[in-house]
Amino acid sequence: MNAILQCLCSISPLVEYFLSGKYITALQKDCSEVATAFAYVMTDMWLGDSECVSPEIFRSAFGNLYPAFMKKTQQDAQEFLIYVLNELHESLKKCHRKSCEKGSIPRCCRKTIANEVSIITQLFEGQLNYSIMCLKCENCTYKNEVFTILCLPIPSDYECSLQDCLQCFFQQDTLTWHNQIHCSFCETKQETAVRASISKAPKVIIFHLKRFDILGTMKRKLRTDIHYPLTNLDLSPYICPVFRKHPKYNLCAVVNHFGDLDGGHYTAFCKNSVTQAWYSFDDTRVSEIPDTSVQTATAYLLFYSCQPFSIPIKKCKS
Numbered sequence: 001m002n003a004i005l006q007c008l009c010s011i012s013p014l015v016e017y018f019l020s021g022k023y024i025t026a027l028q029k030d031c032s033e034v035a036t037a038f039a040y041v042m043t044d045m046w047l048g049d050s051e052c053v054s055p056e057i058f059r060s061a062f063g064n065l066y067p068a069f070m071k072k073t074q075q076d077a078q079e080f081l082i083y084v085l086n087e088l089h090e091s092l093k094k095c096h097r098k099s100c101e102k103g104s105i106p107r108c109c110r111k112t113i114a115n116e117v118s119i120i121t122q123l124f125e126g127q128l129n130y131s132i133m134c135l136k137c138e139n140c141t142y143k144n145e146v147f148t149i150l151c152l153p154i155p156s157d158y159e160c161s162l163q164d165c166l167q168c169f170f171q172q173d174t175l176t177w178h179n180q181i182h183c184s185f186c187e188t189k190q191e192t193a194v195r196a197s198i199s200k201a202p203k204v205i206i207f208h209l210k211r212f213d214i215l216g217t218m219k220r221k222l223r224t225d226i227h228y229p230l231t232n233l234d235l236s237p238y239i240c241p242v243f244r245k246h247p248k249y250n251l252c253a254v255v256n257h258f259g260d261l262d263g264g265h266y267t268a269f270c271k272n273s274v275t276q277a278w279y280s281f282d283d284t285r286v287s288e289i290p291d292t293s294v295q296t297a298t299a300y301l302l303f304y305s306c307q308p309f310s311i312p313i314k315k316c317k318s
């Protein structure tokens, strides 16, 4: 929990949103406890006088809703992050009826407009576009899917780069045998080629490195040393051309996992947006670390933000 909270508390537009009090007007009356507790933690961390902050109020508010996280059992940081983002979204969302849709956008990249908007969707929500091609008649259909975390496969047991993981995720997949998809032209199931691309790149993109590998009854943790850049991660090869606005991303936080499948420990590395220095957060132990220490083989979640970091706007812009 601490590792995830530290990462979220280092995402400057999210910090700005809570510290400025903007969240108060968005709060949904019936589910505001977790978001309010989150705002308190954020405020204490950035504006408080104490040297240390206890997230106890947040923990109990969150535990009331999700009792599994109240127990002192091992939990997955990625799962916890999904629950936190989802809960904040539910507490802070606004419903919009219908939004504009530009005629100039090609069919393959048109957005399915989400009708619920929150600071969470504005910062973290992206969209994948799947092109699905029948290999017999070459008829192509498209499907959109929103995401807040991209779960990346790790193509090596020993050493690879984040770009290798991304390439693996975005490569074309051929669906054969029992995975065949029904083609509306052929009117039967056919072998199909599926390829994903990003049709909406989020301002903050979160990568989940799939270190926990489960193959039938075989479970193992991949300890692959994955090299990831601190600056200028180029996502343009995976983004639909019309949406390549800010394809360069900079690392702003990392969650590390030590240990095995059955038990372990999480720490975080976060870049402070004011001092521009990196810090290591290990529960009560906090220390400044050099940039060269940010790359480790323990990385489990990576938070990248696109530059420039601007305050999210309300208008619907593709």
Ligand SMILES: [Zn+2]
Binding pocket: 134, 135, 136, 137, 138, 139, 183, 184, 185, 186, 187, 190
């Ligand atoms: Zn077909």
